Amino acid sequence: MRFFAVCGAGSGFFSTRFAAALAVALLLTGCDQLFQNHARRSLETAEKKYADGDYQDAVQYYEDALDGTAATAEVHYKLALLFDDKLKNPLAAVYHFQRYLDLKPSGPHVKEARNFIQEDQLKLVATLSHGALMSQEDAARLKNDNLLLRKQVAELRALPRAPVVRTVDGTAEADSKKPLPAGATRYEVQHGDTLASISRKFYKNSTRWKDIQDANYNALKGTVKLKPGMTLIIPK
Numbered sequence: 001m002r003f004f005a006v007c008g009a010g011s012g013f014f015s016t017r018f019a020a021a022l023a024v025a026l027l028l029t030g031c032d033q034l035f036q037n038h039a040r041r042s043l044e045t046a047e048k049k050y051a052d053g054d055y056q057d058a059v060q061y062y063e064d065a066l067d068g069t070a071a072t073a074e075v076h077y078k079l080a081l082l083f084d085d086k087l088k089n090p091l092a093a094v095y096h097f098q099r100y101l102d103l104k105p106s107g108p109h110v111k112e113a114r115n116f117i118q119e120d121q122l123k124l125v126a127t128l129s130h131g132a133l134m135s136q137e138d139a140a141r142l143k144n145d146n147l148l149l150r151k152q153v154a155e156l157r158a159l160p161r162a163p164v165v166r167t168v169d170g171t172a173e174a175d176s177k178k179p180l181p182a183g184a185t186r187y188e189v190q191h192g193d194t195l196a197s198i199s200r201k202f203y204k205n206s207t208r209w210k211d212i213q214d215a216n217y218n219a220l221k222g223t224v225k226l227k228p229g230m231t232l233i234i235p236k
Contacts, residue, residue, distance in 0.1 A: 039065040043075065051192070055086045073104035077113065084206065085197050090120035115205055183236030184215070191228045202234050211235050 046061035062079050066072045080096035083089040097113040097120075104110070122141075180186070187198060195209035202208075213220055215233045220226075 039067060039072070046078075050082065053192075055082060058082060059087070070103045073100050073107060076100040076103065077107075077109050080113070080116065084116060084120065085194055085200075090123040094120045094124075112204065119205055119207055180233060181215075181235060185234050187232050187234050189226045189228055189230040189232060193226055193228075195224050195226070198232070198234070 042061045042065040046058045046065065049055075049058035049061060059079065059082060062075055062082070065075050076096045076099040080093045080100065083096065084093040094117050097117045100107065100113050101110060185202075187202070189198075195212050196206035198212060199209040200206045209224075212232060212234060213222070213224065215235045219230060219232070226232075
């Protein structure tokens with residue numbers, strides 16, 4: 001009798017523990033669904049803020065959608081591009097590119113993320129080295145890059161200048177009928193484009209934005225200001 005009483009008490013104890021565990025599991029499931037809904041709303045708001053050009057608020061909502069899991073690796077990638085192209089913050093961009101690689105090592109943007117990290121690290125080296133001694137390797141790399149850019153600029157400026165036409169709003173734009181340099185193409189500027197983002201679209205990196213600027217000297221007048229509908233020449 002004593003044996004059965006003990007077993008009965010034990011069964012009641014384990015039943016109570018099972019019920020409590022089940023209640024906790026249901027509670028956690030409900031919390032998880034609430035978090036997913038919250039993350040989805042934050043991501044939708046971030047996309048809207050980005051489309052409106054409100055990049056600082058977009059960052060806050062993107063960060064609010066992060067949960068530290070592989071499911072939000074793409075959010076890290078979006079943040080990295082935002083910091084890189086729009087906010088000009090290579091340090092923050094490197095962090096989010098690296099988080100993307102950590103969370104999704106075989107994701108679709110792995111190659112691009114690694115290339116962008118290298119580019120941003122060079123930007124940081126150049127910034128941090130301002131007024132200080134640079135390593136011999138970094139100095140040689142920057143010198144070679146500078147010589148290459150000068151050569152490309154000289155070649156582009158040696159081409160016949162295109163006649164300039166005036167658009168409806170009075171801005172100068174290169175004649176869209178002028179002959180293109182060998183290997184070049186034309187591109188119509190879309191809303192939200194920058195020279196860096198166009199460079200990334202055509203060359204898979206943002207470092208050749210200066211080439212695009214030089215190839216469109218008449219239209220841009222040496223600035224980086226783009227307007228939707230402008231036609232740009234994209235050099236080879």
